[in-house]
Amino acid sequence: MSQPLQIAVIGAGAFGRNHVRIYSELAAASPTEFALAAVVDANPARAAEIAAEFKLPVLATLDDLLARIRSGELHLDAASICVPTMHHAAVARQMLAVGVDVLIEKPFTATLAEADELIALAAQHRRIVQVGHLERFNPAVIALEPHLNGPMFFEAHRLSIFTPRSLDVDVVLDLMIHDLDIVLQLAQSPVREVRAVGLPVLSQKVDIANVRLEFESGCTANFTASRVSTERVRKLRFFQPHQYVSVDYARQEALLINLSNSTNAGPPAEMPAHPSPGLSFQKLDITAGEPLRFELQDFLASVRTRRIPRVSAVQGRAALALALQINEVIEAHAKRAGLDRYR
Numbered sequence: 001m002s003q004p005l006q007i008a009v010i011g012a013g014a015f016g017r018n019h020v021r022i023y024s025e026l027a028a029a030s031p032t033e034f035a036l037a038a039v040v041d042a043n044p045a046r047a048a049e050i051a052a053e054f055k056l057p058v059l060a061t062l063d064d065l066l067a068r069i070r071s072g073e074l075h076l077d078a079a080s081i082c083v084p085t086m087h088h089a090a091v092a093r094q095m096l097a098v099g100v101d102v103l104i105e106k107p108f109t110a111t112l113a114e115a116d117e118l119i120a121l122a123a124q125h126r127r128i129v130q131v132g133h134l135e136r137f138n139p140a141v142i143a144l145e146p147h148l149n150g151p152m153f154f155e156a157h158r159l160s161i162f163t164p165r166s167l168d169v170d171v172v173l174d175l176m177i178h179d180l181d182i183v184l185q186l187a188q189s190p191v192r193e194v195r196a197v198g199l200p201v202l203s204q205k206v207d208i209a210n211v212r213l214e215f216e217s218g219c220t221a222n223f224t225a226s227r228v229s230t231e232r233v234r235k236l237r238f239f240q241p242h243q244y245v246s247v248d249y250a251r252q253e254a255l256l257i258n259l260s261n262s263t264n265a266g267p268p269a270e271m272p273a274h275p276s277p278g279l280s281f282q283k284l285d286i287t288a289g290e291p292l293r294f295e296l297q298d299f300l301a302s303v304r305t306r307r308i309p310r311v312s313a314v315q316g317r318a319a320l321a322l323a324l325q326i327n328e329v330i331e332a333h334a335k336r337a338g339l340d341r342y343r
Contacts, residue, residue, distance in 0.1 A: 004027075004031065004032055004033055004034055004035040005033065005034050005035065005077045005078055005300055005303060005304065006035050006037040006074075006075050006076050006077050006078075007023050007027075007034060007035065007036050007037060007076070007078050007079065007080075007300075008036075008037055008038045008039065008040065008065065008076050008078075008079040008080075008100075009023065009036070009038075009039045009040070009079070009080045009082060010039075010040045010062060010065070010079055010080065010081050010082065010083060010091055010095075011040065011041060011081065011082035011083035011084075012039050012040075012041040012046060012047070012050050012058070012082070013041070013043075013046070013082065015082055015105060016041070016080070016082030016083075016105075017050070018292055019080040019082055019292070019296065020036070020039055020050060020054060021054075022290075022292060022293050022296050023036040023080075023296065024036050024054050024056075025293075026293075026296070026297070026300075034300065036054070036056055037056070037057075037074060037075075037076060038056065038057050038058075038059060038065060038068075038074060038076075039051075039054075039056060039057070039058045039059070040058070040059045040060075040061065040062055040064070040065050041058055041059075041060075042060055042061065044060075047060065062091060062094065066094060066098060069098050069100075070098065076098075076100045077100065077101065077303055078100060078101045078102070078103070078128075078299065078300065078303045079095050079100050079101075079102050079103070080102075080103045080105070080132075080296070080299075081095070081102055081103065081104045082105050084168045085105075085107055085109070085110050085168055085169050085173070086110050086168060088104050088105070088107075088108065088109050088110065088114070089109045089110065089111075089114035089115075089117065089118060092104055092109075092118050092121075092129070093117070093118065093121060096118070096121045096122060096125050096127050096129075097121070097125065099125060099127070101127050101128035101129070101299075101302070101303045102127070102128070102129055102130070103129075103130045103131075103132055103295075103296070103299045104118075104129065104130070104131055104132060104316070105132040106131055106132045106133050106134075106177055106178070106181075106316070106319070107169065107173045107177055107316075107319070107320050107323060108131045108313065108316035108317055108319070108320045109320065111324075112317065112320065112321055112324065115313070115316070115317040115320055115321075116317070118313060119313045119314065119317065122313060128299075128302050128303055128306070128309060129309075129312070129313040129316075130295075130298070130299045130302060130309035130310075130311055130312070130313075130316075131311050131312070131313060131315065131316025131319075132295065132311070133177075133178060133181040133182075133311045133315075133316065133319065134178065134291050134292060134295055135178045135179075135181070135182055135249055135291065136181065136182065136185070136295075136310055136311050137291040137292075137294035137295040137298065137310070138249050138252060138291045139252050139286045139287060139288055139289055139291070139294075140247050140248065140249065140252045140253055140254040140284070140286055141182065141247065141249075143254055143284045143285070143286045144245065144247065144254050144284070147243075147245070147256060147284075148186060148240070149240045149241055149243065150240055150241060151186055151187065151219065151238040151239065151240040151245070152217075152218065152219045152220070152239060152240060153219065153220055153221070153238060153239045154183050154186070154187070154219070154220070154221035154222065154236065154237070154238040155221075155222050155236070155237045155238070156176075156179035156182075156183065156221070156222070156223045156224070156235070156236045156237075157224050157225075157233050157234075157235050157236075158175045158176060158178065158179055158223075158224070158225045158226075158233065158234050158235075159224070159225070159226045159229035159231060159232060159233040159234075160175060160226065160227045160229060160232055161227075161229060161230065161231070161232060162202050162207075162227055162228050163227070167203050167205065169205065170198070170205035170206040170207070170209075170327065171198070171205070171206050171207050171209050171225045171226065171227050172198070172206065172209055172211075172225065172323050172326050172327055172330070173320075173323050173327075174227060175225045175226075175227060176209060176211065176223055176225035176323065176326075177319050177320070177323045179223055179236060180223070180319050180322050180323055180326075181311070181315070181316075181318075181319040182236065183213075183221050183223075183236075184315075184318055184319060184322065185315070186238070187215050187217065187219050187221070188217075189215035189216050189217035189219060190215065190216045191213055191214070191215055191216075191322060191325075192214045192215055192216045193213070193214040194211065194212075194213055194322075194325055194326055194329050195211070195212045195213075195329065196209060196210065196211040196212070196326045196329040196330045196333065197209065197210055197330060197333050198210070198327075198330040198333075198334075199339065201228045202228050206327070206330060207226065207227050207228045208225070208226040208227070208228055209223075209224070209225050209226075209326070209330060210222070210223070210224050211223040211224075211326050213322075232250065233250075234248070234249035234250045235247065235248050235249065236249070242258060242259040243256060243257065243258050243259070244256075244257040245257075252286055252288045252289075253283070253284075253286065254284040254286065255281065255282070255283050255284070256281070256282040256283075256284065257279055257280075257281055257282075258279065258280045258281075258282065259278060259279065295311075298310050
């Protein structure tokens, strides 16, 4: 394709607006490569604001967009789907049918049946489907990949202050699914056992959850996710042979602590000296950047080259399947423990 990729954003709410912003910036920096052709949003006030700020057409409905595509008035190559999860499948189904590659915000779909349908439709129409698991594009995560050596224990904490955003899904599908996706890719083993508890606190859905997974390889992982915390935490720690790894997603930092016979490799300057002389510290060199920008650039590269995206539909389905299994275990525990009084 020698012409600029024509892109649309469907849903310009809290997160979709960031897609609009980044696509606009990419188009301004490389007008021969990218063009943000349209935005769809049903909220009139938000639509007017987006149209004024970014100087582009904002359509009220998906039907308006599809009508312009079918009439030939508008050509699209790619679209970000940032509507509520319950609508992901319906929107993606129609975009794939008119030949548009899609990036679907996480979670992939509301059900596994919908995920399977979209995977089949993508194959049928030879379209790209990428799922928006943002942390895969975190520079700290990318920098870690060459250092993986059979991790066997993970500890993930993802805590957030309460916000009315994304209350259409529970905390597992809203927050924890990021860490589930990361650990599935790092562990590279099927899940053998799931144990989980969760409680609704400020909404009608589970707002805080704790999960323990055991993989067929023997690897184990503990996850804690909360959207009713008084602080924001996004951290992952894991252990592999002779090494402890700590990742701070928010600060985009990764620290390797190695078992070493050397005593001359102390901790980074900002860390206190460790009492054990058998440890060496390595803070990875990381070039910070906005993960969403990297994600969208990867998506557009897949559209241009027709390669499989970094987060494929199949991988998005795997994270969704595990999240839904965890929710089933949480529900079973709630029934055993008589937790209906918390709802």
